Amino acid sequence: MAVELIGMVGTKDASEVKGPLVDGPIVDWTDGPVIEPDYVREMARAHEASGFDRVLIGYGAVGPEGWAVASSVLAATDRLRVLVAHRPGMVQPAVLARQAATLDHLSGGGRIAIHCITGGDEADQRREGDHVPHDQRYRRTAEVMTLLRRLWSEETPFDFDGEFYRYDDAFTSVKPATAGGIPLYFAGASPPAIDVGAALADVYAFWGEPRAEAAARKAAIDAVAATHGRTLRYSISLRPVIAATEAEAWEKAEWIAATTAERIAQARERVAELKAGYQGLGSQAHATYSVDRKIEGTTSVGRKRLIEMSADHDVYDERLWMKVAHLTGAAGNSTALVGTAEQVAEALLRYYDIGMTTLLLKGFDPLADVVEFGKELIPRVREGVAQRDRSSE
Numbered sequence: 001m002a003v004e005l006i007g008m009v010g011t012k013d014a015s016e017v018k019g020p021l022v023d024g025p026i027v028d029w030t031d032g033p034v035i036e037p038d039y040v041r042e043m044a045r046a047h048e049a050s051g052f053d054r055v056l057i058g059y060g061a062v063g064p065e066g067w068a069v070a071s072s073v074l075a076a077t078d079r080l081r082v083l084v085a086h087r088p089g090m091v092q093p094a095v096l097a098r099q100a101a102t103l104d105h106l107s108g109g110g111r112i113a114i115h116c117i118t119g120g121d122e123a124d125q126r127r128e129g130d131h132v133p134h135d136q137r138y139r140r141t142a143e144v145m146t147l148l149r150r151l152w153s154e155e156t157p158f159d160f161d162g163e164f165y166r167y168d169d170a171f172t173s174v175k176p177a178t179a180g181g182i183p184l185y186f187a188g189a190s191p192p193a194i195d196v197g198a199a200l201a202d203v204y205a206f207w208g209e210p211r212a213e214a215a216a217r218k219a220a221i222d223a224v225a226a227t228h229g230r231t232l233r234y235s236i237s238l239r240p241v242i243a244a245t246e247a248e249a250w251e252k253a254e255w256i257a258a259t260t261a262e263r264i265a266q267a268r269e270r271v272a273e274l275k276a277g278y279q280g281l282g283s284q285a286h287a288t289y290s291v292d293r294k295i296e297g298t299t300s301v302g303r304k305r306l307i308e309m310s311a312d313h314d315v316y317d318e319r320l321w322m323k324v325a326h327l328t329g330a331a332g333n334s335t336a337l338v339g340t341a342e343q344v345a346e347a348l349l350r351y352y353d354i355g356m357t358t359l360l361l362k363g364f365d366p367l368a369d370v371v372e373f374g375k376e377l378i379p380r381v382r383e384g385v386a387q388r389d390r391s392s393e
Contacts, residue, residue: 003385004358005378006083006235007052007370008333009043009073011035011064015364016324016334017259035064041076043367048080050374051382056360059085059117061127067099074107081111083185088116089130089140093147094170100182101152101174109177114148115185115205116141118193121300138192140164145184145200152176185235189217189301198224198232203358205235207306208335210316215354235358236351239336240344240369240377241321253338256364257323264327306330319347333362345380352385 011034014020020032047055055073057066070082086096096114104112118141119125125132132140143162147170150158157169176182186201188194197204198221206214218234225232241256243249309316310326325334337344348359359381363369 001357001389003352003381004053004235005051005381006054006056006358006360007047007050008056008058008360008362008366009040009047009069010058010366011040011069013039013367015366016263016328017256017364037072039367040069040072043370044073044076044080046367046370046374048077050370051378052080052361052370054081054083054113056083056115057085059087061124067103070112071103074103074111078108079111081113082107083113083115085115085117087119087125087128087130088144089132089137089164090128093144093165094151094167094172096144097148097151098172098174100148101172101176104177104182105174107177110180112176113183113185115187116145116201118188118196134190135192138188138190138196141186142196142200145186145196148182148184149200152181189305193301194221194224197221198230199228201232203233203235205237205358205360206356207330207333208236208238208320208337209305209309210320211350211354213305213309214351214356218355233358234356235360236356237333237335237360237362238320238348238351239324239333239362239364240348240373241336241338241364242341242344242372242377244340246339246343249338249340249343253321253323253336256336257327260324260327303330306335310335317347317350319343333360336364341376341380345377345384348381349384349388352381352388 012019012032013036044055057070057073059066066084066086070084073080073082084100091099100112100114104110118137119130122134125137130137140163143164146162147160147165147167150160151170151172152175154171157171158167160167160170183202184200185203185205186193186197187205188197204218204221206217209217214236221232241249241253243252306322306325307330310322310330314323314326315321319338321336321338322334324336328334337347339347351359361373361377363373
């Protein structure tokens with residue numbers, strides 16, 4: 001089976017080790033614009049040149065709007081596809097279906113996918129006015145995904161009367177541009193999430209975990225999917241840290257950890273300054289990278305898993321490095337693979353061997369790392385997959 005390689009395009013050059021210290025309702029204008037159009041186009045072209053298949057466009061309650069960013073990425077490239085993160089409940093499904101299918105045609109056909117992120121950060125949900133509880137949100141996501149599939153496939157209007165949405169004569173004249181349709185990616189680790197993803201997703205996405213834990217999660221989801229007569233694809237998100245030698249790679253990783261810790265301290269100071277300077281904003285000021293490691297403070301089961309794992313060990317499976325996950329309170333895709341390009345490629349292939357056929361790779365120095373990954377890492381991964389496919393024939 002072919003491997004799918006996904007990168008990520010942000011709107012400015014930022015990560016745990018560079019870029020703004022503060023975001024959210026308070027904007028630190030001294031750090032430059034939130035959106036740098038030239039950077040977006042450069043990142044898009046770098047991913048295409050390095051051999052990525054698709055790029056993720058992220059989602060946050062106070063960040064740039066993802067469909068507009070996706071349009072810029074598509075316009076700057078010829079074949080690169082996009083995976084647009086979408087929070088169900090913020091846009092009517094009938095509007096979303098037309099929006100995605102329209103861009104699918106305008107982009108040249110077949111370049112759109114949607115990543116349904118139901119949300120485990122209650123504060124970020126409330127910033128958009130969403131006060132629906134965690135488990136209900138997953139039921140709402142199920143309705144959104146169901147409606148998208150029906151709107152994209154049915155040739156006559158239909159009625160829908162659900163818990164969250166009600167439609168009379170729902171229909172869209174614009175369907176996906178290709179027979180393969182618009183894939184629906186999905187993430188979530190709680191029991192309600194598994195029920196929804198197993199029944200409706202095309203690709204189930206994991207954060208980076210040790211191979212044994214990832215394989216066990218996959219087996220559990222596969223068992224639920226089998227009750228629906230379905231077979232899913234799986235994605236895992238990792239942060240490669242590569243260098244010419246393994247020793248140099250670990251030195252680089254420790255520099256990343258030290259810099260991240262230093263920037264967290266700076267962010268705390270800056271948030272205090274902003275709180276003092278902006279009357280009435282109070283606790284709305286927040287650092288870009290959470291340092292809350294209390295698992296009772298989040299409803300995200302996936303984040304809780306990473307918080308617990310990163311508290312126990314820095315390294316799993318030879319080179320799965322979790323120190324940044326620990327420092328940031330498992331803020332999103334924060335687990336890394338450390339080593340030479342050959343070693344990291346082999347580690348990625350071991351995930352492929354357990355069924356992770358989509359690999360989402362993001363660097364700590366976003367643009368420079370995309371270019372670096374294209375030199376040796378991506379060619380090694382693709383050749384390793386090709387060798388496995390030949391040996392299985």
